Amino acid sequence: MIEKLLPHGVVAVETFEDAPAQQSFPEEESLVANAVETRRREFMTARRCARDALAKLGYAPVPIRAGPRREPLWPAGVVGSITHTTGFRAAAVAHNSVLASIGIDTERSDRLPDGVEESITVAGESEMLAALSRALPALHWGRLLFSAKESVYKAWYPLTGRWLGFEDARLTIDPMGTFAAKLLVDGTRTDGGPPLVELRGRFIVAHGLVATAVTVPVDATAA
Incomplete structure (x- = not known):
């Protein structure tokens, strides 16, 4: 499923x-020393997915540690992202000569809890979600927005080393399976690459899940 994105x-x-x-x-x-067993299993399975993906790039098994915001720390020369939710775990990796960054996220495709949509939207997004819901009511567009912003953050953080809140990006969603995130804060990168202005991604809804992915090209400001 993820590879399609x-x-x-x-x-x-x-x-x-x-x-x-x-x-x-x-x-x-x-x-995960203090985590419940179900959480530990999903964490370890996601790490196994990451090692299996790294093996396909030619890397020997290594521990995948976590950084200050619990982001996965990859071997030198690798960019990647991990996601795990109820009933699904995945990882995506690439050489840093192929992409500058990757962000993937998956969520159960159901309605957001009350009050969450209001806390993650910025001006214009609520109207967009309402229009999408009228056109295609079977899809929970608020959940998709949440997942897309998670993928945006996962692609953003390794390049900037800075937090990105839900209020720091404005998304435009195309129901055909793509989205664009206009960044509302300074996108200066720590690696000297071009500032991040807009990130682009893709989504899919399948198996009761919504999956999103954002990729940042090596020499561009948007995916």
Whole structure:
């Protein structure tokens, strides 16, 4: 499912269930030492997906540690993203000569809890969601917006090292399966690349899930 959203050169591995036994490293175990068993299993399965994807790029198994905001720390020369939600885990990786950054997210395709939509939208987005809901009421567009903004953040953070709130990006969603996020804050990058002004992504709804992905080209400001 995830691979349908990603360009050539990106390796994605996904699963809809947890394996009984997971290869893990002490550096990863410590990240979920206090988690309930279901949370631990989904975390470790997602890490396994990441290692399987890295293997397809030619990398030996390594622990995938977490950074200050719990972002996955990849081997040198790799960019990537991990997602896990109820009934689904996935990872996507690429060489940094292929893409500057990747962000993927998955959510159960159901209605957002009361009050959440209001907290994640900026001017113009509520009207857009209402129009989309009138045209295609079977899809929970608020949930899609939430997931898309999560993918935007996951692609943003490795390049800037800064937090990006839901209120810091304005999305335009095309019901044919794409979206664009206009960034409302300074997009200066720590790697010296061109500032991030707009990020573009794709989405799919399948298997009771909504999945989103954002990729940042090496020499461009938008995916």
